[in-house]
Amino acid sequence: QSLLSREKETLLRNCCRPPLFLSTFRYLLQRFRLARHYRVIHVPLRRTAEEYLLDYYSPAYEELVEQHSGVHFRCIETLQESWQVIRYNLEMAIADLSREASERRIEDESLLTTGREEMVELTSGALKRAQQKLRSLSSAYGDFFQSVMEVIEREQVRDVESIRLDIQNAGSVRVRSRWAWRDVKKNLREAEKLVQQGAARGKDLSFRIAGSIYYFLEDVFDSLARMVGLPVESRERLLALADLPDRSQIIEQIRSLPPIYWRLFSFEPLTTQEFMVGKDPELKALEATTERWRNGRVSSVVIVGPEGSGKTSLLNCYQNQILQDEPCLRLEIPNRLRSEEEVLRMVEGWFDMPPESNTEGELAERLRQLPRQILLIEGGHRLLLRTIGGQQTAETFFHLLVSTRDHFLWVISIRDFPWNKLQYLLQASRYFTHEIQTPFHDKQAQREAILLRQKSSGYPILYLDEGLEDRKLRKLLLRHDLESPPVQQYLEERFFDDLFQVTGGNMRAAVFFWLNALEFQDQEERVHVRPCMRLNYDFIRDFEREYLFTLAELINHGGLSVREHSEVFRIDPDRSRAILESLMQMRLVEIDQSSSDHEAWTYSVNSVLVHPVVQNLLSLNALY
Numbered sequence: 212q213s214l215l216s217r218e219k220e221t222l223l224r225n226c227c228r229p230p231l232f233l234s235t236f237r238y239l240l241q242r243f244r245l246a247r248h249y250r251v252i253h254v255p256l257r258r259t260a261e262e263y264l265l266d267y268y269s270p271a272y273e274e275l276v277e278q279h280s281g282v283h284f285r286c287i288e289t290l291q292e293s294w295q296v297i298r299y300n301l302e303m304a305i306a307d308l309s310r311e312a313s314e315r316r317i318e319d320e321s322l323l324t325t326g327r328e329e330m331v332e333l334t335s336g337a338l339k340r341a342q343q344k345l346r347s348l349s350s351a352y353g354d355f356f357q358s359v360m361e362v363i364e365r366e367q368v369r370d371v372e373s374i375r376l377d378i379q380n381a382g383s384v385r386v387r388s389r390w391a392w393r394d395v396k397k398n399l400r401e402a403e404k405l406v407q408q409g410a411a412r413g414k415d416l417s418f419r420i421a422g423s424i425y426y427f428l429e430d431v432f433d434s435l436a437r438m439v440g441l442p443v444e445s446r447e448r449l450l451a452l453a454d455l456p457d458r459s460q461i462i463e464q465i466r467s468l469p470p471i472y473w474r475l476f477s478f479e480p481l482t483t484q485e486f487m488v489g490k491d492p493e494l495k496a497l498e499a500t501t502e503r504w505r506n507g508r509v510s511s512v513v514i515v516g517p518e519g520s521g522k523t524s525l526l527n528c529y530q531n532q533i534l535q536d537e538p539c540l541r542l543e544i545p546n547r548l549r550s551e552e553e554v555l556r557m558v559e560g561w562f563d564m565p566p567e568s569n570t571e572g573e574l575a576e577r578l579r580q581l582p583r584q585i586l587l588i589e590g591g592h593r594l595l596l597r598t599i600g601g602q603q604t605a606e607t608f609f610h611l612l613v614s615t616r617d618h619f620l621w622v623i624s625i626r627d628f629p630w631n632k633l634q635y636l637l638q639a640s641r642y643f644t645h646e647i648q649t650p651f652h653d654k655q656a657q658r659e660a661i662l663l664r665q666k667s668s669g670y671p672i673l674y675l676d677e678g679l680e681d682r683k684l685r686k687l688l689l690r691h692d693l694e695s696p697p698v699q700q701y702l703e704e705r706f707f708d709d710l711f712q713v714t715g716g717n718m719r720a721a722v723f724f725w726l727n728a729l730e731f732q733d734q735e736e737r738v739h740v741r742p743c744m745r746l747n748y749d750f751i752r753d754f755e756r757e758y759l760f761t762l763a764e765l766i767n768h769g770g771l772s773v774r775e776h777s778e779v780f781r782i783d784p785d786r787s788r789a790i791l792e793s794l795m796q797m798r799l800v801e802i803d804q805s806s807s808d809h810e811a812w813t814y815s816v817n818s819v820l821v822h823p824v825v826q827n828l829l830s831l832n833a834l835y
Contacts, residue, residue, distance in 0.1 A: 293341035296669040480523035488660040516649030519719035522624040544590035575614040591625030592769030651716030674702035709743040715822030770815030
């Protein structure tokens with residue numbers, strides 16, 4: 212084959228150059244010369260195959276190699292996602308059945324009926340979706356191998372036949388005429404195809420041109436208006452806080468989604484590290500501190516971060532993954548501490564000790580008689596009330612901590628602004644050997660955390676454009692469909708940009724707005740994601756000072772009851788209740804009614820709106 216390919220071009224050129232009546236003579240002469248210069252050698256079939264089989268790494272087969280790589284990597288990615296979905300659903304079903312069996316304490320498995328239908332629906336739905344994905348992979352692999360066989364066969368036939376036919380028919384007038392006519396027909400077909408495509412796209416092209424001209428003129432007019440100082444109306448639609456659903460409405464809306472979403476996007480803190488993103492350094496710091504305490508060194512840790520930054524989730528993962536074999540006690544400061552005696556009684560209640568201690572020194576000696584263990588304490592923001600003498604309770608607690616931190620490992624979580632006040636009044640960091648900050652997620656980590664849970668659901672998503680007044684998006688839609696990759700990629704970027712602008716990285720708020728944007732389509736078996744609308748906070752700037760400073764003190768204390776608010780502001784309790792209720796009606800404040808004592812009900816800034824409220828108060832110098 213290599214010898215003929217080297218001589219073929221010269222032969223065809225010499226045959227086609229002379230006049231027609233000499234081409235036959237030239238062709239016969241060239242055949243005679245080839246026969247004289249090269250003799251026929253008969254070789255075994257195996258040697259022939261080894262020398263002349265096609266090279267599958269040649270450029271002719273690069274397309275097949277790329278196609279196989281794409282199918283292979285898609286198979287790996289699909290298998291990983293399918294296994295993650297199946298494993299998560301099975302683990303949740305096992306946990307639910309185990310919890311139900313332990314709560315009922317029964318041996319008859321037939322009586323475990325509550326929730327079983329939901330578990331069956333979850334697991335069977337995950338298996339069916341995985342089966343559909345694997346079937347699509349099977350068909351993709353089948354199409355690929357079929358194309359491989361077709362390409363190999365086509366290339367072999369073409370390579371074997373091309374040399375013989377080219378040399379045999381090169382000088383034939385009939386062949387030349389046929390090839391010329393074939394080229395004419397090919398050109399006609401291509402021209403017809405171009406005309407049809409142009410006619411089909413003519414309307415769309417004119418629409419795109421008109422749209423591009425409109426948006427260009429709109430940009431020019433806006434630029435001229437800014438140059439001469441005229442106001443330019445914003446086309447972005449902001450959502451009023453009054454239109455924002457509360458948590459109960461979101462929970463009701465979740466019921467229209469597949470059951471797996473109730474588990475993946477729960478408002479409760481995480482218990483494992485599976486869906487925790489960006490907290491590995493904090494876990495490693497806690498692990499190092501634990502090892503330090505095991506070695507007998509003095510240790511105490513404070514975890515500082517804004518509400519919704521993942522402090523409780525971090526403690527859960529720390530307890531479930533690092534402290535599995537360690538004596539550990541999970542505790543909470545349940546309410547505001549107002550005196551030294553309340554601090555002593557609370558700590559004695561943690562260890563089921565009789566209330567016999569009169570001073571912190573006596574209680575410290577009694578605590579040293581207990582076994583060494585790790586104390587995980589939440590609610591540190593309830594240590595301080597900014598009133599006259601309010602810091603003495605926090606000092607009592609910290610003195611007790613320091614006197615026993617060589618025996619216990621104290622790990623306390625506290626919100627950032629209350630911690631700043633403790634730092635300012637008491638220099639609280641001197642009571643701890645380690646301080647771990649848990650700030651809000653950045654935009655990329657927040658996006659990764661949401662999409663990681665979404666992929667575990669196994670449902671595809673489609674981002675919608677309803678209500679968006681975005682020029683770049685409109686220009687993209689002039690050229691592409693809504694479901695095309697460029698438009699979907701842009702809508703995804705826009706959604707998470709708006710989500711981060713609204714939440715500031717607060718994962719609790721991010722889950723809230725993500726669930727509010729979801730809509731399940733039964734027929735399509737996929738989830739639609741509506742745009743994340745930005746919120747309008749302009750009215751906060753018009754608040755009276757009393758309302759502004761109320762919001763500020765709610766953040767500084769992590770929440771206040773009506774009595775505590777009246778003490779801080781030194782006003783009548785009825786006036787305090789009216790202010791707090793008014794802020795609650797504006798959706799800026801929420802109330803915790805878990806206590807049976809109505810006087811202990813606590814008002815705090817809406818956990819979904821913590822970041823924007825803080826930013827507005829900082830800009831107004833009402834918070835520092």
